[in-house]
Amino acid sequence: MSTARGARARARTEVTAAIKEEARRQLAAEGAAKLSLRAVARELGMVSSALYRYFPSRDDLLTALIIDAYDSLGEAAESAHASGAGEGPVRCWMLVCEAVRGWALAHPHEYALIYGSPVPGYTAPSTTVASAARVGLLLIGIVREAHQSKGLARPALPAELRPEARRLAAELAPDLPPEVVTALVAAWAQLYGLVGFEVFGQFNRVVEDREAFFRHAAGQLAHGVGLVYPQAGDPRG
Numbered sequence: 145m146s147t148a149r150g151a152r153a154r155a156r157t158e159v160t161a162a163i164k165e166e167a168r169r170q171l172a173a174e175g176a177a178k179l180s181l182r183a184v185a186r187e188l189g190m191v192s193s194a195l196y197r198y199f200p201s202r203d204d205l206l207t208a209l210i211i212d213a214y215d216s217l218g219e220a221a222e223s224a225h226a227s228g229a230g231e232g233p234v235r236c237w238m239l240v241c242e243a244v245r246g247w248a249l250a251h252p253h254e255y256a257l258i259y260g261s262p263v264p265g266y267t268a269p270s271t272t273v274a275s276a277a278r279v280g281l282l283l284i285g286i287v288r289e290a291h292q293s294k295g296l297a298r299p300a301l302p303a304e305l306r307p308e309a310r311r312l313a314a315e316l317a318p319d320l321p322p323e324v325v326t327a328l329v330a331a332w333a334q335l336y337g338l339v340g341f342e343v344f345g346q347f348n349r350v351v352e353d354r355e356a357f358f359r360h361a362a363g364q365l366a367h368g369v370g371l372v373y374p375q376a377g378d379p380r381g
Contacts, residue, residue, distance in 0.1 A: 160198055162188060164212065167205055172253040176263045181205065203266055206257075210268060211275045213254040218278025220247040225282055233290035234363075234371050240282055241335055241362035248339045255343050259336055280332050284317050287328060287369055291320055296370030299327040324370050331365040338362075 166184050181202055185195040199205040224243035228236040248255040257263075258276070290296055301309055301323035309322035317325050338361050341347050342354055351357045366372075 156198070163195060163198055163205070164209060167209055168253065171209070171257060176206065176257050176260075176266075179206065206263060206266055207269060207272060209254075210258055210272050213251070213258045214272065214275035214278065216251070216254070217244065217247050217258070218275060218282075220244075221279045221282055225286070233286045233293075234366055236286045236289075237283070237366045237371060238359070238362055240279065240286065241365070242359070244279060244335060245339050245342070245358055248343050252343050255339070259340055260344070283332060284320070284328060287324060287371065288317065288320060290371055291324070296321070296324055297372045298370060299323050299368060301326060327369045331369050334365055335362070 163184060166187050167179060170179055170183060170187075179202055181195055181199065182192045184205075185192040188195075199208065221240045221243045224239040225236050228239045248259075287296065298321055305326065306322065309326040312329060313320060313322040313325040316329070320328075338358060342351075342358070347354060347357075
């Protein structure tokens, strides 16, 4: 790469980062529904036509912010998981759940962007899927490790749910029992529900010791997917 091309690439990277940073500031102040390319350009001292060379539409900018948020959350969860290497699936499950909560509390506006109310007129493209799946795949991997080593206590499953459970298992984790995959999907949804209630204030004047409450709830989720055997470091004792 020539010196000139390298300089242009660095400049583009820097401008792209500045656009995203200003857009995040506007998300925090106004919410995703009011995000405006013209307003971003104005705050950066750019003409709007110049900004369109980086992000052709508001939806393109939103998509970039959504992918960044999912990746940041995924990196936090993966780092927490790595820190528990060798401590067993229950401990790893708890570390990942706590990392999701910690990231959300530290980045409430980004969390709202990916798990809050849908943005009117916006539909996330398929390019967001890989980033959005990182935490879910991590949880599946933890349960898979337990299934392949010490085993799992299979959750109960009503007969009317078995066809859907088999479909979910075939799509998400064919090597796991269908009843476990169904419980995993439920736990995934409940994890984000717990975190969302705290981030968005629904626990105000209800739950005071939220950290202890969350640890207990995350432990119950682990139990629900079949991680029921005691291990060293399990915060549930």
